[in-house]
Amino acid sequence: MQTGPFSFIHALTLTQQTAQSSFPYLGRDQMDRQRAIFTITESLNFLGHEARTSTLVRWLGRFDGIEMHLEEDQDPILCVRRLLLQSVGNQPSDSKASSLCTWEWLISSIVRLDFVQTHSGWGSETRSRIKWDPLAQTWLEFLEEGKEGETLTTWMPGSGNPDLARRSAAALLTGYL
Numbered sequence: 222m223q224t225g226p227f228s229f230i231h232a233l234t235l236t237q238q239t240a241q242s243s244f245p246y247l248g249r250d251q252m253d254r255q256r257a258i259f260t261i262t263e264s265l266n267f268l269g270h271e272a273r274t275s276t277l278v279r280w281l282g283r284f285d286g287i288e289m290h291l292e293e294d295q296d297p298i299l300c301v302r303r304l305l306l307q308s309v310g311n312q313p314s315d316s317k318a319s320s321l322c323t324w325e326w327l328i329s330s331i332v333r334l335d336f337v338q339t340h341s342g343w344g345s346e347t348r349s350r351i352k353w354d355p356l357a358q359t360w361l362e363f364l365e366e367g368k369e370g371e372t373l374t375t376w377m378p379g380s381g382n383p384d385l386a387r388r389s390a391a392a393l394l395t396g397y398l
Contacts, residue, residue, distance in 0.1 A: 257302040264305035268312070268322045276396045277301070277331075280389065283398075284336060286360040290375045295335045304330055328393045337389060338381035342374055343367045349374065356388055356398070 251260075258278065265274050281297055288296040308322045308330075331337070342349025343366055350371065353363040367373060392398050 254296070254299060257298045260302050261298070261305055264302070264309050267309050268305070268327075270322075270324055270327070273324055273393075273396075276393060276398065279398050280393055283355045283359045286364070287336065287339075287341070287375070290341070290373070291336060291339065295339070297334075297336045300334045300336055301331060304334065325394070328390050331393070332386040332390045335377060337386050339375055339377045340382055341376075343371045344374075346372050346374065355385065356392060 258281075261277070261281075262274050265271055265277065281301060284297040288298070294300075304327075308327065312322065341353040341360075341363065342351060343363075344350035350368075351366055353360070364373070
């Protein structure tokens with residue numbers, strides 16, 4: 222059995238695990254959403270990007286709460302965790318991880334994830350009064366902008382959200398959030 226911070230990867234093979242409900246697990250396991258942020262941190266450390274952890278976590282925090290309005294496979298924290306675990310799993314055991322998985326490559330991969338490509342707005346079903354900009358306000362701050370009688374709509378157009386992807390990439394590269 223593999224040991225170390227990612228010993229659960231081989232058993233998981235990046236698929237859904239069923240949490241054990243009996244003692245001592247009591248419904249918890251390594252792949253809980255609650256543990257995802259720790260796995261993200263461990264993955265960044267393994268890949269040699271520990272200095273970038275704060276930047277990525279602050280950026281991800283701007284999306285906190287939107288997962289309730291997205292499909293399960295679009296949850297920001299889980300998507301980034303999955304991407305990082307795949308990156309860790311793809312590293313040859315005898316090579317230096319950071320040389321194969323650059324920060325730039327990770328950012329490029331992250332900004333292509335579905336949750337970055339979505340749009341959200343408050344307004345009528347046919348027209349948004351205000352659209353959410355994750356780099357200007359957090360999701361929870363955006364929710365406070367809604368007015369009585371308005372509808373909250375979240376959608377992903379065929380063209381995605383290239384402006385947010387570009388600006389997010391720049392923020393993640395520079396660390397300016």
